[in-house]
Amino acid sequence: MTPSAVAVLTAAGSGARLGLGYPKALAELAACTLVGHAASRLSASGEITQIVVTAPAEHHGAVSEALSATPGVTVPWRVVEGGPSRQASVAAGLAELARTMDAGAPYDVVLVHDAARPLASAALVSRVVAAVREGAGAVVPGLPVTDTIKSVAVSADGPERVTGTVDRSVLRAVQTPQGFAWDLLLRAHAAGADRAQDESTAATDDSSLVEALGEAVHVVPGEAAALKITTTYDLAVAGLLLAEAVAGTDAADTGSPVTSQPTTAVPTTGVPKTAVPTTGA
Template sequence: MAGGQGTRLGAAQPKALVALAGEPLLTHALRRATACPDVRHVVVVAPSGHLDEVRDIAQAHPRADDIDVVPGGATRTDSVAAGLRALHADDGVVLVHDAARCLAPAALYTRLVRAVRSGHPAVVPGVPVPDTIKAVDDAGRVLATPPRESLRAIQTPQAFLREVLEDAHRAAAGDRVRATDDAGLVERSGGHVLVVEGDPLALKITTSADLALAERLLEEQPYAAS
């Protein structure tokens, strides 16, 4: 998924095209995704106004023949649906990933694919939440304090059996409730989602501080990030 805007980064272009250590975030994301032996086909869902730029990045990749670029939709759900329509007939396990988490290592992809192949139809990576979390109402009053031990911050890529994700998208067609991730669609359609260990490198780059942190991670452990 390469359609996110770079507004909070102060960028005048989509986030996936913002430079990290001299290369677009999308280039980093493609490098790490294709380093996983299980990833045989990549569909990049791009903003319709930047298709040529995204295609140039894809064509510069050593495995350009395995990468397709398609225009995204008005919402994240629409964009994922566009990516699903571009899958090959034999793409049985689908990984949905945000280019903003461009340092997610190949080992994380492998862990997710293995979990799906071991019998879990929907698998997401998660990391423990270090802060105390409060549920509040519209006025800011605390409603509950969920136990921190049961909470996970969810990352991408997220992995699914293809038919499970396609069924979840069909069930959500016309649904006005906004889904922030595809696992949420599977949950709403009655499916079960497994959380496996995430990775600190799969941080989401949203602000300039996140970009600076990603730069430092690349400097400190360039090979661990690939």
């Protein structure tokens, strides 16, 4: 039997803070959707044999069209309906993968990735998969925290008050894709299923469900380019990073579907013109 690595790609996040009336996974970066960028990099890693994308039912068609239009998405993919929380959406993706698993090619590794992190590179995907296969049951990419972090007391009728300074040397800003041994992630989701239907109690990432089992979660080096797209500022930064990668020699290593310098790397709506990279920028 030949084991294989598979991926759940979440694409249900709201585009409200981007001023969109549809999921931000359908926002464009250099004429390619965020979900297309993320899926193409998963494909380019050479590690992933199939991708299940979770999206709102009313946007299945648009997400499918976006993936079909992205030349770098070369592995089989399908879109399934997500749930009321990210945790529930990932559970739906896992259920679909379990339903279609071939007994002759069982999954040994499953990645959970967010379309909102479109520039996480193919090299990062490979690094996470390798760490799981080397024996780490759960792996997250992380970056050292560079800001000073304060804990505060929050008051309803006054300013916040600092209660302490956290030792940032032991903090990491965690990203996706996160990687897991297949059986471990199934067990973690089953144990935490009662939290999934309410956004206020649902896990914000999958590694926290594994932590709740008392299992170890390991960290591998993350990437600055794997930033999460939430605001128009984030889109502008991602556009600059993408333009730099395309102009340089590392575009192929990232798995980017964009192979020529974009004339406009991000949507201009709500973005200062000075933040939009142009040819020659």
